[in-house]
Amino acid sequence: MSHGNMTINLKVWRQKNSRTAGNLETYEVKGVSEDMSFLEMFDVLNEQLVSEGKEPIAFDHDCREGICGMCSMYINGRPHGPLQGVTTCQLHMRSFKDGDTIVVEPWRATAFPVIKDLVVDRSAFDRIIASGGFVSVNTGNAQDGNSIPVPKNEADKAFSAAACIGCGACVAACKNASAMLFVSAKVSQLALLPQGQAERQDRALNMVAQMDTEGFGSCTNTGACAAECPKEISLENIARLNREYLGASLTK
Amino acid sequence: MSDKLISKTPEGPLSEKWTKYRSTVPLVNPANKRNLEIIVVGTGLAGASAAATLAEMGYAVKAFCFQDSPRRAHSIAAQGGINAAKNYQNDGDSTYRLFYDTIKGGDYRARESNVHRLAENSANIIDQCVAQGVPFARDYGGMLKNRSFGGTQVKRTFYAAGQTGQQLLLGAYSALERQVGLGNVKMYSRHEMLEVVMIDGKARGIIARNLVTGETERHFGHAVLLCTGGYGNVFYLSTNAMGSNVTAIWKAHRQGAFFGNPCFTQIHPTCIPVSGDHQSKLTLMSESLRNDGRIWVPKKKDDPRAANDIPEDERDYYLERRYPAFGNLVPRDIASRAAKERCDAGYGVGATKQAVYLDFRSNLINKYGRAEASKLGIENPTIEQLVALGKEVVKEEYGNLFDMYKQITGEDPYEVPMRIYPAVHYTMGGLWVDYNLMTTIPGLYALGEANFSDHGANRLGASALMQGLSDGYFVIPYTIGAYLSGEIKTKSIPTDHPAFVEAEKSVKDRINKLLSIKGTQSPESFHKRLGKIMWEKCGMARNEKGLKEAISEIQALKKEFWSDVRILGDADGFNPELDKAGRVADFIELGELMCVDALSRNESCGGHFREEYQEDGGEAKRDDENFMFVSAWEFKGESQWELNKEPLVYENIKIAQRNYK
Structure with a gap:
């Protein structure tokens, strides 16, 4: 069993709810081991706070294996922290040094209002999917799976786009709080597959319209989204979305 | 036997039961469906697929999840694959063989009729998911690929790298969101169900807490579906998500729903070992890795050498030794116990000695590396060349799992063997349900991992996704008619009713x-x-x-x-x-x-x-x-339960000792 001997100083955003203002609070966490995940370090801090009679820090997390997309910490100015292609829950303390000061904030975007502390409301993403992120096929209508051959390259590209976990890091990373990478990943997945063709144009138009309605910003091609995406969703998807959108706008 | 434990299994030959029943189960006409409200709690594979399908059929659906979005349900973390008896590989697979493997894998403690239905539905699930745009792995001809999982000798597992659960759930989630957008499903995220509301002996709604505002809410439904997953987190450390819990089905149990086989827990053999007291959860390394990974420990106790320094003849590939017919692909319970046996006997590896090796090197070099080298016409390739070539193939098959392992342990599994140890993963037990998936409370259903029904005492790999989607897409949409057809005269009950x-x-x-x-x-x-x-x-x-x-x-x-x-x-x-x-x-x-x-x-x-x-x-x-029965426990008061038994009858399978040797 490893016993930790690192001491970490944290500055953490505390905010009671969406109606009150928040501020950064400072905490010291002792006995941190390098095998701990970043969230386990927060567990230790929260146990410490409970024992001191202070309310623990609220943060979103669930699967803790990098796939559910729930964890969402803005660590030292970067969504999900310093590593490439890694969610907060898969970030381990071996990426930090004894005595480090780490600043932890929630995702910041108008479309993601803070619920409490580090927890934000990302339901805007669900509404974008509801506006067109699907193939309209009712259960029971499917033909045999192998009756629709999909070239491997296309299937692989669709899969890479579909790997998006909907965490919102792209929005948090973007100076405009744009959701283009998220939207483009779903539009690309379905535009690349034969199953998605029937609704291809409507999908692009409707999802972009919903994205605008939710209050996400515009894309100015800085590429911060793809650089910070824990699933390394490619900027090519945004290019494809632009083509899809333009094509649909001209013909619809 | 309790008069409540009627399985309602249809009469007739096994292979015709479901087809015939499906064609004769009472229907609800479209005009009446609109007036019938169904509550679905949980939005994993079972819940999302059920909510979407029932809404497509015209029912008024309300769906609840405790996460911030239905897409986060823990089905998302399932890695390796989903079984289906398609026989695309032409290796002798069939509905019967999938049925047989599942009953045998479950050590003869599951209900024949349910399992056969599951095997029948398996092929439809793949078709449905493909139609939704789920990007399954494909070969260069564009056809679907398969791999092997434990407890079988065919390749029937469909997959999307090590993220099959994610892709299937996003398919079901998309279908669900489509119905939300059409106004057929009302979605309640960050809501937790805290009570089943009973009126005249039937489930008529739930009390849910809005986790953001803290308010409790009353919701009426003509029927309530619990699709709330398993309860492995009772062990604190498990591969489940942090939020996975038993609360919804436990409330139902306290209200009178019998609990089936609660002690049947699946300990998964290949998980990343515990590293310290701070550990909050355990991470699975997919069973699919046993296709290419060989499990071993040193032949010598407390061998201090690094894994790669131990020569071949000083390694004990104990699964291959004990079970030559299935080798590294024995069912999970057997692989787990064998690992525990070796570690308890003092052959464990790593700092804690509570681990065994899962080694890819031999297949990486000999299977993939050599095949690639021969494709490229490289004669007498060096080991380094073979490693590099093999690595590319392995990366495509399991890349995200290898990355995850490296991230958690700080070791590179392409270079050194993974260290793994068994961990709690799945619960075969759950609310007792009849053939219609209804619990012992009329109007209350349990789907997916939340029920006890299909896996007996041990679930085979890649069968959980199959069961969740079978229950949600293809079973409940039909079987719920048996109950709701009798409820068309029931008007929505106002939530100021005393029971609420x-x-x-x-x-x-x-x-x-x-x-x-x-x-x-x-x-x-x-x-x-x-x-x-x-x-x-x-x-x-x-x-x-x-x-x-x-x-x-x-x-x-x-x-x-x-x-x-x-x-x-x-x-x-x-x-x-x-x-x-x-x-x-x-x-x-x-x-x-x-x-x-x-x-x-x-x-x-x-x-x-x-x-x-x-x-x-x-x-x-x-x-x-003495024990060929399902234990169905009835809650009688604090720390008091009464055991009811549903005898298991095997008419189509010859009972035998499970043999994987």
Whole structure:
């Protein structure tokens, strides 16, 4: 069993709810081991706070294996922290040094209002999917799976786009709080597959319209989204979305 | 046998039961469907697929999940694949073979009719998911690819790298969101179900707490579907998500729904070992890795050498040695016990000695590396060349899993073998349901991992996704007609009905009681202590003495919890500590029932291994004469349960000792 001997100083955003203002609070966490995940370090801090009679820090997390997309910490100015292609829950303390000061904030975007502390409301993403992120096929209508051959390259590209976990890091990373990478990943997945063709144009138009309605910003091609995406969703998807959108706008 | 335990299995030959039943089950006409409201709790594979499909059919659906989005349900984390009897590989697969493998894998403790239906539906699931745009792995001709999982000798597992659950769930989630957009489903995220509302003996709704505002809400439904997953987190450390809990089905159990086979727990053989006391969860390394990874320990006890320095003939590939026919692909319960046996005997590896090696090097070099080299026409390739070539193939098959392993342990599994150890992964037990998936409470259903039905005492790999989607897409949409066709005259019951008022009051009273204790210990600390008792005494091996001790320890823990838990914050807003406390309180009660169940089953079968009942070679010793039944427990009061038995009848399968040798 490893016993930790690192001491970490944290500055953490505390905010009671969406109606009150928040501020950064400072905490010291002792006995941190390098095998701990970043969230386990927060567990230790929260146990410490409970024992001191202070309310623990609220943060979103669930699967803790990098796939559910729930964890969402803005660590030292970067969504999900310093590593490439890694969610907060898969970030381990071996990426930090004894005595480090780490600043932890929630995702910041108008479309993601803070619920409490580090927890934000990302339901805007669900509404974008509801506006067109699907193939309209009712259960029971499917033909045999192998009756629709999909070239491997296309299937692989669709899969890479579909790997998006909907965490919102792209929005948090973007100076405009744009959701283009998220939207483009779903539009690309379905535009690349034969199953998605029937609704291809409507999908692009409707999802972009919903994205605008939710209050996400515009894309100015800085590429911060793809650089910070824990699933390394490619900027090519945004290019494809632009083509899809333009094509649909001209013909619809 | 309780008169409530009627399985309602249709008459007729096994292979015709479902087809015939599906064509004769009562229907609800489209005009009436609009007036029938269905509550779906949980939005994983079972819940999302059920909610979407029922809404497509015209029912008015309300769906609930505790996460911030239905897409986060823990089905998302399933890695390796989903089984289907397509026989695309032309290797002799069939509906019957999938049925047979599942019954045998479950150690003959599942209901034949349900399992056959599952196997029949399996092919339709793949078709449905492909139609939704789920990007399954394909070969260069554009056809779907398959791989092998444990307990089978065919390749019937469909997959999307190591993220199959994610892709399937996003497919079901898309279908669900489509219905939300069309106004057919009302979605309630960050809501937790805290009570089933009963009126005249039927389930008529739920009380849910809005986890953001803290308000309790009353929701009416003509029927209530619990699709809330498994309860592996009773062990504290498991591969489940942090939020996975038993609360919804436990509330239903306390209201009268029988709990089936609560002690049947799946310990998954290949997980990343515990690294320290801070550990909050365990991470699975997919069973699919056993296609290409070989499991071994050194032949010498406490061998201090690094894995790669131990020569081939000093390694004990114990699964290949003990089970030559299935080798590394024996079912999970067998692989887990074999790992525990080696570690207990002193052959474990790593700092804690509680681990075995899962080694890819030989297949990486000899299988993939050589195949690639021959494709490229490289003659006499060097080992380095073979490693580099093989690595590319392995990366495509399992890349995200290797990355995850490296991230968690700091070691590169392309270079050194993975260290793995068994961990709690899945619960075969759950609410008892009949053929229609209805619990012993009329109008209350359980789907997916939340029910007990299809996996017997051990689930085969890649079968959980299959069951969740079978229940949601292809079973409940038909079987719910049997009940709702009799409810078309029932008008929506206003939620000021005394039963709703009473149920909400009991929920609020409990929350207030929890907050008023103002003790000294956190909910988390109680959870850890419960998990330790469960793992040590009701885990991979169990015995009478330990189980009896566990029961009294859990009862004492329950008392301590209700007198000394400390929950900060209040009930009027977002308060994860309060949510957690409620879940831990339910886990404590469940833990006791699991031990009671394990104590009553004087045999070993599947994941339930009672040390008193084993063959000479350490294999599980089943007792078909006395225990070929489903244990269905009825809640009778605090720490009091009555055992009801549903006999299992095998008309189509010859019962035999499970043999994977």
